[in-house]
Amino acid sequence: MVTAAHPLAAEAGRDMLRDGGNAVDAAVTAAFVLNVVEPFASGIGGGGFMVIYLAEKRMVTVINFRERAPAGAIPDMFLEEGTVRRDWKQTSGLAVAVPGALAGWDYALKKYGTKNLSNVTKKAVSISEEGFPVSATFSLINKDECEKLLANAGENTCYLYQGFPFEKQDVLKNPDLARTIRLIALKGTDVFYKGEIAEKIVAAVKTKDGLLTKEDLASYQPVEEKPLRGHFMDYDIYTPPLPASGGLHIIQLLGILEKRFESGWHPASPEYIHIFAEALRLLFADRNRWLGDPEHEDIPMQTLMSPDYLQRIAERIHPERVLGSYPSTLIEDGRHKKTSTTHLCVVDTWGNIVSLTQSINHFFGSGIVPEGTGFLLNNHMDDFSPFPASPNAPRPGRRPLSSMAPLILFKKGEPFLALGSPGGTRIFSSLTQIIMNITFFGKTLDEAIEAPRFFSYSSGGSAFPLFLESRFPAEVFKFLEKKGHEVKIRGAYDNYFGGAQGIMLLRKGKGLHGGADSRRDGSGAGY
Amino acid sequence: MKNIIHTALLVLFLLSSGWISGKPAEKLPPFRQPLLISSAGQSAEVQSALILAKRAGLKASLIKSAVKKDLNGFETLALVAGASMKGLGAAGLDITDEKERVRRLVDAAGKKEVPILFLHLGGEARRGTLTDDFIKEFVSCAAFVLVVKSGNKDGIFTEICRKKNIPLVEVERTVDAVAPLKQCFSGN
Numbered sequence: 052m053v054t055a056a057h058p059l060a061a062e063a064g065r066d067m068l069r070d071g072g073n074a075v076d077a078a079v080t081a082a083f084v085l086n087v088v089e090p091f092a093s094g095i096g097g098g099g100f101m102v103i104y105l106a107e108k109r110m111v112t113v114i115n116f117r118e119r120a121p122a123g124a125i126p127d128m129f130l131e132e133g134t135v136r137r138d139w140k141q142t143s144g145l146a147v148a149v150p151g152a153l154a155g156w157d158y159a160l161k162k163y164g165t166k167n168l169s170n171v172t173k174k175a176v177s178i179s180e181e182g183f184p185v186s187a188t189f190s191l192i193n194k195d196e197c198e199k200l201l202a203n204a205g206e207n208t209c210y211l212y213q214g215f216p217f218e219k220q221d222v223l224k225n226p227d228l229a230r231t232i233r234l235i236a237l238k239g240t241d242v243f244y245k246g247e248i249a250e251k252i253v254a255a256v257k258t259k260d261g262l263l264t265k266e267d268l269a270s271y272q273p274v275e276e277k278p279l280r281g282h283f284m285d286y287d288i289y290t291p292p293l294p295a296s297g298g299l300h301i302i303q304l305l306g307i308l309e310k311r312f313e314s315g316w317h318p319a320s321p322e323y324i325h326i327f328a329e330a331l332r333l334l335f336a337d338r339n340r341w342l343g344d345p346e347h348e349d350i351p352m353q354t355l356m357s358p359d360y361l362q363r364i365a366e367r368i369h370p371e372r373v374l375g376s377y378p379s380t381l382i383e384d385g386r387h388k389k390t391s392t393t394h395l396c397v398v399d400t401w402g403n404i405v406s407l408t409q410s411i412n413h414f415f416g417s418g419i420v421p422e423g424t425g426f427l428l429n430n431h432m433d434d435f436s437p438f439p440a441s442p443n444a445p446r447p448g449r450r451p452l453s454s455m456a457p458l459i460l461f462k463k464g465e466p467f468l469a470l471g472s473p474g475g476t477r478i479f480s481s482l483t484q485i486i487m488n489i490t491f492f493g494k495t496l497d498e499a500i501e502a503p504r505f506f507s508y509s510s511g512g513s514a515f516p517l518f519l520e521s522r523f524p525a526e527v528f529k530f531l532e533k534k535g536h537e538v539k540i541r542g543a544y545d546n547y548f549g550g551a552q553g554i555m556l557l558r559k560g561k562g563l564h565g566g567a568d569s570r571r572d573g574s575g576a577g578y
Numbered sequence: 579m580k581n582i583i584h585t586a587l588l589v590l591f592l593l594s595s596g597w598i599s600g601k602p603a604e605k606l607p608p609f610r611q612p613l614l615i616s617s618a619g620q621s622a623e624v625q626s627a628l629i630l631a632k633r634a635g636l637k638a639s640l641i642k643s644a645v646k647k648d649l650n651g652f653e654t655l656a657l658v659a660g661a662s663m664k665g666l667g668a669a670g671l672d673i674t675d676e677k678e679r680v681r682r683l684v685d686a687a688g689k690k691e692v693p694i695l696f697l698h699l700g701g702e703a704r705r706g707t708l709t710d711d712f713i714k715e716f717v718s719c720a721a722f723v724l725v726v727k728s729g730n731k732d733g734i735f736t737e738i739c740r741k742k743n744i745p746l747v748e749v750e751r752t753v754d755a756v757a758p759l760k761q762c763f764s765g766n
Contacts, residue, residue, distance in 0.1 A: 187702075187703055190701075191703040191704070194621065194622055194623065194660075194703060195621070195664050195665070197625055197626065198622045198625045201625055206629065212751070212753070213753045214629050214753070215626050215699075215752040216622075216626065218701055218703075218726075218728065218751055218752075219701075219702065219728075547663075
């Protein structure tokens with residue numbers, strides 16, 4: 052079974068499984084197709100994290116293909132006379148980090164797959180050439196981001212229809228991307244990192260005043276590493292370690308909520324939402340203070356995951372009111388952008404599992420398309436802090452902190468759930484809510500994913516609003532306002548809160564349940 | 579080809595028999611250049627409006643959050659409706675601030691006798707409570723309304739324009755709006 056953010060990607064992955072491919076083959080197949088049909092969210096111009104469970108070895112491993120800062124990056128590169136230049140961080144060439152997705156997929160395929168690049172790219176090439184109907188989700192995102200696309204990709208880009216946003220059901224064809232993928236299949240990833248595509252990437256970034264060089268691309272390597280492991284109730288979570296911070300925060304949140312959980316709560320209990328929101332705000336304070344790239348920063352991971360630490364946070368939450376103050380030593384402005392990102396899950400016939408989250412950061416990334424290539428470059432340099440004193444400030448070769456959290460949950464030692472979501476800093480909040488819905492509240496996977504969501508955070512020591520989907524009952528909003536939360540109501544099924552995909556493995560081989568989020572175009576396919 | 583035919587038919591319709599709804603085409607809209615394009619809701623469709631104006635050969639400027647003084651030197655105000663949380667956030671505005679700004683701008687345009695061209699280019703995807711508030715309040719101030727058809731599926735524009743006797747033109751897609759837009763300015 053495959054669940055992904057677009058039905059064509061899920062079907063392509065399923066077809067690969069049916070043709071004898073394993074979970075890694077299917078995941079990479081689906082990832083290439085997502086580059087075509089959901090180009091605003093992920094692709095070869097971006098990066099991500101893949102969690103793989105190898106059933107035969109009963110082993111979990113992580114492939115980290117997060118982008119890296121170019122060698123020319125410096126800590127204050129986004130400051131001009133002390134003021135943060137958001138345009139530099141988000142829509143200029145400076146926003147582009149060294150892409151890792153293609154290297155990561157290729158690494159996974161060679162080490163754990165059974166197919167080659169030529170096999171796993173066929174469907175992506177054919178869809179690029181023949182085109183696909185644009186969804187309402189795509190159309191609205193395209194409308195929201197057309198200014199960036201006009202500025203960086205121009206009126207003639209394939210990501211606009213004759214210079215204007217696509218309407219629902221318009222057919223998008225991308226022959227440039229088909230040529231690019233075919234070239235990669237033929238010549239291997241070197242053509243992207245060292246050859247003619249590399250030259251086009253560097254030229255495009257340079258035109259927009261960026262720093263990325265051919266040497267930056269040529270030196271990029273994905274990293275295979277041990278997963279971060281957390282435990283709560285009868286469950287173990289396996290997820291990527293830093294710089295992917297989402298898994299850490301899920302483990303922390305579950306630990307805190309386990310300590311404060313009260314019988315009688317349900318997913319829409321205002322008391323539960325209050326405790327959850329305050330836990331998020333307290334965790335954000337430490338996130339800003341401590342987290343960065345572990346290759347270069349000394350991060351107290353053991354402390355941040357310890358029961359004592361989680362107990363202290365749980366005890367700080369006042370049941371009757373918001374704290375109002377959340378200590379932090381760093382000042383950030385706390386703006387939260389709409390981040391794109393995508394997640395897919397695969398379980399194959401042998402019991403191997405892949406949980407893959409990847410991104411080009413904002414919708415349509417930097418908006419920069421290297422000439423004649425048809426793919427978008429990321430703007431993940433925006434995930435660095437603009438403040439030089441931060442452990443997450445940009446420096447040569449560093450990986451920016453990410454909120455991504457692809458995970459595999461085990462119950463009493465057996466694989467139970469593959470899960471992940473896009474959504475920027477909402478990722479770990481949304482995934483924790485889904486896990487709580489399943490494990491504490493007894494919901495099915497689909498009910499857990501579709502249930503209304505909420506999110507809050509702190510920055511600079513202050514609470515930011517509590518955002519909730521409009522489907523919560525009105526009395527919930529009133530209750531939370533009485534406790535001191537500034538309540539902001541968003542859409543009924545708002546993709547601000549992500550678009551989760553999951554696969555649940557039923558006990559004793561009784562089958563699989565797929566769950567795909569209606570907040571985006573999520574879909575599942577199995578056989 | 580279908581779109582081209584559709585647009586051509588629209589222009590013929592516009593010239594010969596009158597508007598889709600509202601008052602008959604006794605004369606062309608009172609629009610003159612230069613044209614100030616501004617947003618009502620901060621959606622990115624203002625960029626599409628600017629491209630349309632460029633392709634129609636019109637002298638136009640875009641000020642997303644225009645205020646009264648920005649009308650100086652302009653003969654027409656194009657108000658592009660569409661509420662976007664992203665756009666509002668980027669502009670540092672909430673929906674109440676934005677409505678108030680548009681209210682003042684429309685009021686100033688009325689006092690200066692600058693006619694308003696009302697555009698809704700986001701189609702069905704750019705409808706919803708927030709956008710509808712702008713439509714309900716400001717369409718009636720327009721001298722002419724031009725919309726992408728899917729945004730008028732429920733007839734909201736047809737209804738207001740009929741009641742207020744305002745000419746309305748629907749186009750299948752944004753790119754089709756070039757010809758009617760050009761036509762709107764051709765009489766002056």
